[in-house]
Amino acid sequence: MSDHRVKITRIAIANRGEVAVRIIRACEELEIETVLLHSEVDINSRAYRMATKTICIGPAPSNESYLNIQANITGAKAGGAQAIHPGFGFLSENADFAEACEKQGIVFIGPSAQAIRQLGDKMSCKNLALSLGLPLIPGYQGTDQTSAKLLAEAESIGFPVIVKAAAGGGGRGMKVLRNSQEARELIESAQREALSAFGSSQVFLEKYLDRAKHIEFQIFGDVSGKVVHLMDRECSVQRRHQKIIEEATSPSLPSEARRKMAEAACLIAESAGYRSAGTVEFLYQDEKFYLLEVNTRLQVEHPVTEMVMGVDLVKAQILTAQGEAVFGHLASGQQRQPHGHAIECRIYAENPYLGGVPSTGKLGEVSWPQGPGRRFEYGFESGDEITAYYDPMISKVVVWDETRPRAIKKMKKVLSESVIFGVFTNIPFLLEILSHPEFINGKMTTRFIDQYFSEPLAELQPNPEEQKLLQLISKKINSGELKSPLLDSDSPFAKTWRGV
Numbered sequence: 300m301s302d303h304r305v306k307i308t309r310i311a312i313a314n315r316g317e318v319a320v321r322i323i324r325a326c327e328e329l330e331i332e333t334v335l336l337h338s339e340v341d342i343n344s345r346a347y348r349m350a351t352k353t354i355c356i357g358p359a360p361s362n363e364s365y366l367n368i369q370a371n372i373t374g375a376k377a378g379g380a381q382a383i384h385p386g387f388g389f390l391s392e393n394a395d396f397a398e399a400c401e402k403q404g405i406v407f408i409g410p411s412a413q414a415i416r417q418l419g420d421k422m423s424c425k426n427l428a429l430s431l432g433l434p435l436i437p438g439y440q441g442t443d444q445t446s447a448k449l450l451a452e453a454e455s456i457g458f459p460v461i462v463k464a465a466a467g468g469g470g471r472g473m474k475v476l477r478n479s480q481e482a483r484e485l486i487e488s489a490q491r492e493a494l495s496a497f498g499s500s501q502v503f504l505e506k507y508l509d510r511a512k513h514i515e516f517q518i519f520g521d522v523s524g525k526v527v528h529l530m531d532r533e534c535s536v537q538r539r540h541q542k543i544i545e546e547a548t549s550p551s552l553p554s555e556a557r558r559k560m561a562e563a564a565c566l567i568a569e570s571a572g573y574r575s576a577g578t579v580e581f582l583y584q585d586e587k588f589y590l591l592e593v594n595t596r597l598q599v600e601h602p603v604t605e606m607v608m609g610v611d612l613v614k615a616q617i618l619t620a621q622g623e624a625v626f627g628h629l630a631s632g633q634q635r636q637p638h639g640h641a642i643e644c645r646i647y648a649e650n651p652y653l654g655g656v657p658s659t660g661k662l663g664e665v666s667w668p669q670g671p672g673r674r675f676e677y678g679f680e681s682g683d684e685i686t687a688y689y690d691p692m693i694s695k696v697v698v699w700d701e702t703r704p705r706a707i708k709k710m711k712k713v714l715s716e717s718v719i720f721g722v723f724t725n726i727p728f729l730l731e732i733l734s735h736p737e738f739i740n741g742k743m744t745t746r747f748i749d750q751y752f753s754e755p756l757a758e759l760q761p762n763p764e765e766q767k768l769l770q771l772i773s774k775k776i777n778s779g780e781l782k783s784p785l786l787d788s789d790s791p792f793a794k795t796w797r798g799v
Contacts, residue, residue: 304622307382307406311336311375312350313396314386315365316678317694318597319346322384325613334378336371338364343683354378359688365389368396372403382406382620384613388690391596392419392467408620409575410520410595417571418593421465422503424567428590431570433563436582436589438505440465449486452504454479459507462486464493470540471496475507511584513537513591513745514549516564517604519615520573521625528561529608530637532600533741534580536732538655538748543725544732545600545643547607550703550741552583560588567593575619576601576612582745599645599695602674606641606699640703642710644729646677646719648691651728654755657691660684663720668713672699685722693719703741707733727756 309332312319319335323346326333335350340359347353354374357364364370366389375383383400385391391409398412409415418424422440429435438460439452453460453476462485464472472493474485486502494500517529533549534542549557564579567590578598580591601612615625649655661684667675677694685691698713700706711733714726735751737743761769775781 305381305406305620307331307617307621309334309351309378309380309382310408310617311371311378311380311383311405312346312386313365313371313375313383313390314388315341315344315346315689316692317676318386318388318599318678319344320349320678321676322386322613323349325611325617329614329617331617334375334380336365336374336378338688340684340686340688345678345680345683352378359686361389361689368393368399371396372399372405375405376403380405382408382617384408384616385596387597387599392594394419406620408616410573410577414571414573415595418567418573418577419595421463421592422501424593425503425590427570428567431566433567433590434588436505436508436591438503440503444490444501446483446486449502449504450479450482453482453486456504456506458482459509461505461507462489462502463505464489464497464499465501465503466499467493467497470537472502473540508582508584508589509746510744511535511582512549512551512743513542513580514552514560514583514588515578515580515594515598516561517598517601517608517612518564518568518573518577518579519612519619519626520568520575520577521615521619522574522622523624524569524572525626526565526568526573527626527635528564529604529610529635531557531560532598532603534600535743535745536738536747537745538752542600543645543748544729544738545603546703546706547603547641548637550640553586556583556586556588563588563590575616584744600643602676602695602697603641603643606674606697607637607639608635609638610635639699639701640706641697641699642703642706643695643697644710644714644733645692645725646694646696646717646729647725648685648693648722649725650723651725651756652723652758655725655728657687658685658723659687659691660722662693662722664718665720666718667694667696668716670713672709673713674698693722693724704739707739727759728752731756 311334312322313336323333332351334352335346336356338359356370356374390396394412394415397407400407460476462474472489474489476482476485489502490500513534515532518526520526531548533546536544560581576597578594581588582591618625648658650658665681674697698709700709
């Protein structure tokens with residue numbers, strides 16, 4: 300990003316779904332026009348209907364549209380955009396994309412290509428952390444990527460060991476090695492998955508901490524060159540290394556550990572000359588913390604930080620890209636204090652009774668129970684289609700209340716009253732998590748789901764009154780007295796919703 304002020308009047312959005320809607324909303328408040336760069340199948344989406352202008356950049360497969368650097372830049376220029384916001388996922392942490400934008404005179408709303416390379420690449424980030432004296436998990440980050448070398452290093456570290464993709468995140472290319480017998484096959488599988496997802500098969504190894512909490516700190520670097528932190532988030536509730544529920548702030552992180560982790564987060568970001576929003580992730584176990592990685596982008600879970608800190612991170616990104624100071628008043632050592640507690644649940648189109656198998660199809664009735672301290676971030680509405688091409692997340696539900704127990708109670712109420720017809724959703728699964736004693740006491744670790752929810756949910760059975768009603772309806776359908784909506788393939792009743 301440039302050091303001088305620039306007035307942005309139109310921003311291209313190189314993303315889709317709820318994050319595209321989130322960016323459009325921020326742009327509307329700043330009186331900035333938007334250009335949605337979309338794939339062919341995303342014309343039935345909320346962002347498509349909201350954007351000032353829409354430009355199709357390719358077919359459904361991501362590598363032909365959302366991951367195609369040239370297609371995104373060509374689309375942005377065709378739409379008359381001066382800047383591109385990459386959202387999260389896709390090209391958001393791609394240094395080549397940031398660099399290509401700069402070469403074409405387009406403002407990349409995010410950190411510099413250099414900062415992305417230094418912090419976004421996990422091994423480069425670890426080397427910087429090492430030079431700064433920050434605590435790292437024991438592991439191997441070498442260039443020798445042969446199976447034999449990686450297996451030998453895993454045995455030297457001591458099982459269990461986790462193998463991760465060097466060029467990406469989100470749980471892709473990530474495998475837990477528990478013994479020598481399975482290690483080689485899992486290493487090679489991780490390399491193939493990393494190559495497919497990120498274009499690089501390079502992986503690294505870390506000692507697997509099996510009782511750790513996943514804590515991340517929201518950082519922000521503005522044009523002053525200073526980096527501030529906006530407190531922490533609790534992200535330990537994960538399935539297959541993908542976060543499901545996030546909170547701000549962590550309910551069980553000691554204050555001294557919080558202070559030291561915040562200092563480490565700001566130090567590594569400042570050392571890389573970081574600007575814009577970013578996240579520094581840590582694992583915390585046995586009263587020790589270890590730097591895990593830095594995400595050089597906006598996080599899916601950023602709304603919980605916004606709710607407790609009273610900030611708008613997307614607007615802050617845009618203002619920073621324009622050369623305006625955002626958090627300069629905090630550079631003297633002041634720290635913005637959190638207020639209350641926020642929880643976010645990710646709503647996925649998946650069948651919780653089949654272990655989370657994606658559920659695709661056209662959405663029927665969709666409604667969200669509005670009220671104080673409730674925020675709904677969604678990219679799809681009634682009549683839109685959830686396809687098999689992308690992440691099946693329908694929305695994020697965020698609640699805020701003055702205390703964590705009240706926030707949990709509010710979230711359960713909100714989820715139980717949310718209506719989504721046409722596809723299965725994970726709402727029953729989320730309600731089970733929110734009711735679990737270990738979640739309620741805030742002591743959960745990254746093993747929480749594996750320990751307590753390793754099996755699919757048991758499908759609910761109708762009670763006696765419901766059984767009688769079903770028998771009566773069935774009798775009337777068989778006699779021809781009543782036509783079944785299930786016979787109509789376009790009916791929203793053709794597919795169940797929350798499973799209750």
